[in-house]
Amino acid sequence: MLQAILGDLGSPPGRAKVVRTESVLEQHGRDFTYHAPHLPHAVVYPESAVEVQTIVQFAADHDIPLVPFGVGSSLEGHVIPIKGGISLDMSRMNRILEFRPGDFIVRVEPGVTRSQLNEAMQSSGLFFPVDPGADATIGGMTATNASGTNAVRYGAMRDNVKGLEVVLADGRLVRTGGMAVKSSAGYNLTGLFVGSEGTLGVITSITLKLQGIPETTVAARAVFPDIDAAGRAAVSIVGAVAIGRVELVDKLTIAAVNAYKGTHYEAQPTLFLEFAGSKVSVNQDVDLARELCFLEGCGQFLFESDSKARAQLWEARHSAAIALMARNPGKKMMTTDVCVPITELPGALFHARETMERYGFEGSILGHVGDGNYHAGFTIDPNNEKDLRALEAVNSEIVTYALAKGGTCTGEHGLGLGKGKYLEQEFGDEAVVLMRQLKQLLDPVGIMNPGKGVDFLNR
């Protein structure tokens, strides 16, 4: 029956392109992770908010699931259409709509990628700081409340999205927020849609806050004897210095990156650091950070001074997850994403490593430790039921530890298919009931990315 309705799609919902070839369906039916793939019935490529409205109305009328799709780089099965239906690929909505350099503001369509955005602003002296490792879309980043290496200085998406246009599940178009620096006008709808993982509506435009490129930027690598020492150093640095970036990469990951990118970093737990600001203050910050690293037994503190070596360093860091996958062709990713109050980080890292060892898994640990956010990442054959169950137990122990310390089950990836089950443990029943009521209010028919996030019981 769903098939029959989708047969109509060739013509009706506006003039949006509809594709149903095997390869395109497959590409929209899976991600990098262990979650089981499931094909959509069709992939639709809207080119405007009005087309999105038509498609959503069509889907609502016929009770067809609708899954917004950016580039599919999310890490918890977010884009997998577990109930089939339409995968709504936003890649054709990739225009930069309005750029106001003097106001540090840009408004874009959701299919714009972060590299596309930063290229477009290159000559302006401005940039958009949020930088997940993948070249994700601004729409996907907004929908997952993504962050990345720059968050310790500039915050996550929620801190950088000023306003949205969203097509709700009944086809209504809602505008939220605006271009002023701040506002106390009415309920904060913007914040509600940021991080909603396609479950409350389709985002069709995003107003972003931009940053000025700092006068001076210096990058460094600090190599440590063990991961706990690196974690402790990160905590003291964050407390003392207005750090630009502080990223932890463990031995295993460094080795994988070297193999994948042809780099020659020493395969030891390493902090990748960046300092930014005026020349004088950067020099002060660097001196202080170096001292703090040495106090924790850091053996080498190396500068990447020219911009090429610096770019290479961050390129290497960004490709860490991909490098790990490349090491294990055919396997899929499972990654934890807890975030703890910063003073709890060394304990959390210790606990994670201990847990992995106890279960006998070789995993990599890396992350945005300046935020107290780290990933324990594993590659796995998703058909190996035993490993899958054991890894889920590891995952669950790591989350339980983080929650007991006041942390969150997901610092940046979002709930997707994998983390919804921890929501009640994190917030208590009442908050989850309220989240479900919000879902019910905004998507009464349940067409928007069903089974994901807060809607995890609906599988």
Add this chain to the structure above:
Amino acid sequence: MLQAILGDLGSPPGRAKVVRTESVLEQHGRDFTYHAPHLPHAVVYPESAVEVQTIVQFAADHDIPLVPFGVGSSLEGHVIPIKGGISLDMSRMNRILEFRPGDFIVRVEPGVTRSQLNEAMQSSGLFFPVDPGADATIGGMTATNASGTNAVRYGAMRDNVKGLEVVLADGRLVRTGGMAVKSSAGYNLTGLFVGSEGTLGVITSITLKLQGIPETTVAARAVFPDIDAAGRAAVSIVGAVAIGRVELVDKLTIAAVNAYKGTHYEAQPTLFLEFAGSKVSVNQDVDLARELCFLEGCGQFLFESDSKARAQLWEARHSAAIALMARNPGKKMMTTDVCVPITELPGALFHARETMERYGFEGSILGHVGDGNYHAGFTIDPNNEKDLRALEAVNSEIVTYALAKGGTCTGEHGLGLGKGKYLEQEFGDEAVVLMRQLKQLLDPVGIMNPGKGVDFLNR
């Protein structure tokens, strides 16, 4: 009938203190503004979240309006119980619950005031930056998404609240957010309650992000020939310098402050500036800002170097609104609160002054111009219908101008009784419908601060 039910209040709702003396009812039935006072039937002082739950359940069962009350410093009639009922005074819930200096986090009850909080943290090297002019409660500041002079650097309440405990209109207690730096777990309930003006629930605890006290702080006053020049200077400073504070105070206000505080500032449009950071970077910033001021015709650029003169300067700035009131005893305040994209600020200031002149009103202009947020403030006899209507027209023209430039009708005060009518003009009908649906979902009986904010039609 309401009276009869409230007769019960002496004993039932927990053991919370209930007061019904004339003076206390009056104190909870008005604010500083032109909005007509209206008495509550009783003032109740809860001492715990459990007591709040009992009171809210009682109010819900008997359909009694409930208006949370901090110190009543809000500027749009927020706390006036226009339908009577219970004024829920949070002043006895004023404990600091948990202080984690290493995580830059504190958790407080809503009745804690900002000066109480900062005093409690004095020896830690940390402070909480959000600073409305009044010594408001953290609960009231959260409920209005308040900001102040520090917002240009540290953001408004929404940027600094990490989590909440809220008693919903049916007595359920919901916990939102947490202590991690960031999270992508579920819908952002925290952001929904920040700025909800007591219309969605009663906030019973707030987790705040703290800041380290900067190494060096320098304050300065830049005196300008006219207000437009001061506005233009503010725009260039914000674009070029990581400024700490940049406040505009016009002639009239300076004169009022001098009279009220015994200061001797020159009665000319003035920017009050603050620079903060490392010593070297502050020096650089000051030099650049001074140059930018002189480019706009600034006649004097004066430092307040020692900490006493600096404190006096900010004390003077903070008391500007009170000083204006003191000049006109017996009168009440009406203030605009628009916030525009920063490049639109000089035009907006020009338009505001021109509008005031056209209508023949002497008003003061002052504000947090680093955010593009300024207030045109008037004192008025609220019984003078003609003046009231004319001033409402001024207010409306100023808002209409700001909205046309991509701004908001309220940068920091909130909607209260006065600004709800601009919501549709600002966001369009659909967003306002959605806001009303949220109100309906969370407060179906309509007991929570009825008639305020989004609920403005319900008078």
